[in-house]
Amino acid sequence: MTSTERWFPGHLREVSREDCLALLGSKVVGRVAFCDDDGPTVLPVNYVVHDDTVLFRTGPAATIGRYLGGLAAFEVDDPDDYTESGWSVLVRGHVEPVEPEDLPADPDARPAPWPEGVRSLYLRIVPREITGRRVFPA
C-alpha cells in the first residue's frame, strides 16, 4: 500500500498491481480455478511467480491438462480470523504448458509440490488481469 492511500476500518481497499505482485510472491500455496465439463473447479497448488506468470506443476494425467489454452484464474489470500482482516489477490488469464527452456534456470527456483508423485507437467497462468483487495481490522 502506498502512503497516499486512505483507508477505513473494515473497508475493502483495492490493492495496486505492484503490491499484488509483491503479495503473490509472498506465498507458496495458491488456488487454480478452471472449468471442466462439470463447471468451475478449484485446485490448490504450490507455485512460484516467474516471468510475470504463475508457474506450477501437475501430473500428466491431471484434469487441467485437458483444458490447456483455456481460461483460468489463480487466487492467493491471507485471512486473519482473529482481527477479521486480510488480503486477497486474483489473477485472471489462461493456462498453458511451459517448455523446459522457459523454466527458471535454477532448479530451486521452480515450484516444489508438497505431495509426492510424478508432476512432470509444468503449467503457467498467463495473466490478463491482476487485482487485489485488502480488508482492514474493524
Place this chain on the structure above:
Amino acid sequence: MTSTERWFPGHLREVSREDCLALLGSKVVGRVAFCDDDGPTVLPVNYVVHDDTVLFRTGPAATIGRYLGGLAAFEVDDPDDYTESGWSVLVRGHVEPVEPEDLPADPDARPAPWPEGVRSLYLRIVPREITGRRVFPA
C-alpha cells in the same frame, strides 16, 4: 480421518465426505469460484455451513448475482508452510439465492462478512459433490 485409513508421508489422501463436512465447518473464510463472461473467477467470502449448503452474503450489485443458478465451486484449505502439509475441501454444485425463511433462525448463526458495506443478498452453494484431500508432512 477415520482410524482405519492408512497414509504415507508426503502422499495425498482422499478425505471422507463426513470429514470434509467437519473441515468445512472449521473455517470462516472460503473461496467461491464461478464463471462470468471472462471465464473463471474466485471470490473469498465469509461463510457458514447451513442445511448442508455453503451460505454466504454479497452485495446486490455483485457480479455473482448475475449468474444465479449457474455452476459454482467452493474451496477451503489449511496449508502449513512449515511442515509442508495440509488439507483442502472442494464443493462443486450451483449457486442460488436464499429466501429469508431458509436462513438460520439465530442471526448469530448467519454469515458475518468482515468488510463493511451492504451485503443483503444471501446466496448458497448447493453441493453436487464434496471431496477433500490431505497431504501429510513428508
